[in-house]
Amino acid sequence: MSRRAVTRSARAKKTHTVKGARVRQALSRKLGVKPAGGRGKRIDPAKVADEALPFWKRKTLAQMTRREWESLCDGCGKCCVNKLEYEDTGEVVQTNTCCRLLDTHTCLCSDYANRKKLVPDCIQLTPGVVAGMDWLPHTCAYRLVLQNRDLFWWHPLVSGDPETVHEAGVSARDKVISELEAGDLSDHVLDDWL
Numbered sequence: 001m002s003r004r005a006v007t008r009s010a011r012a013k014k015t016h017t018v019k020g021a022r023v024r025q026a027l028s029r030k031l032g033v034k035p036a037g038g039r040g041k042r043i044d045p046a047k048v049a050d051e052a053l054p055f056w057k058r059k060t061l062a063q064m065t066r067r068e069w070e071s072l073c074d075g076c077g078k079c080c081v082n083k084l085e086y087e088d089t090g091e092v093v094q095t096n097t098c099c100r101l102l103d104t105h106t107c108l109c110s111d112y113a114n115r116k117k118l119v120p121d122c123i124q125l126t127p128g129v130v131a132g133m134d135w136l137p138h139t140c141a142y143r144l145v146l147q148n149r150d151l152f153w154w155h156p157l158v159s160g161d162p163e164t165v166h167e168a169g170v171s172a173r174d175k176v177i178s179e180l181e182a183g184d185l186s187d188h189v190l191d192d193w194l
């Protein structure tokens with residue numbers, strides 16, 4: 001089977017706007033991992049008006065302030081990992097390669113300010129874009145909020161520690177190599193998703 005379009009997305013540093021990908025949509029079936037503890041709990045709709053709750057439990061993506069939106073990114077880096085799509089079947093597989101700008105240890109974009117110039121197909125995440133991106137990892141906080149699910153214990157907003165996403169093993173940290181070093185990406189297809 002032949003493959004086409006390398007796919008990826010992007011996420012911002014905590015202090016920047018979250019951004020997205022050059023990925024094709026329609027990837028949801030295989031996206032992401034199911035983390036230890038299963039998926040986030042459903043949020044009780046009756047609680048959404050409770051001002052005492054943290055913003056991600058009572059606001060939609062569209063209602064969030066810019067600061068809230070930015071802080072929602074868990075820093076996993078998985079949306080910057082390259083995927084390949086089979087042209088004949090539409091199946092999408094993940095590789096162990098990532099965007100040239102991803103720091104493979106910190107899982108942050110190494111040149112956020114110039115990313116659009118350096119990686120033109122890195123697009124910005126917005127509430128509308130997230131809604132159409134079913135290829136985002138199941139652990140992605142934007143996806144969880146969109147689905148009225150709570151964040152996991154390891155999310156920095158919950159734990160108070162940006163390292164917990166890595167300690168929990170749900171990030172791309174040290175699991176991928178740069179596409180600049182990888183050669184043919186089809187030689188790097190993973191059996192399972194990160």
Ligand code: SF4
Pocket residue numbers: 008009010011012019020021079080099100101102103108109110111112115116119122123
């Ligand atoms: S340029 Fe690359 S590393 Fe930076 S946010 Fe976009 S996909 Fe991720």
Ligand code: SF4
Pocket residue numbers: 010011012018072073074075076077078079080136137139140141142
């Ligand atoms: S939470 Fe993870 S997958 Fe979602 S935008 Fe941030 S880095 Fe990407």
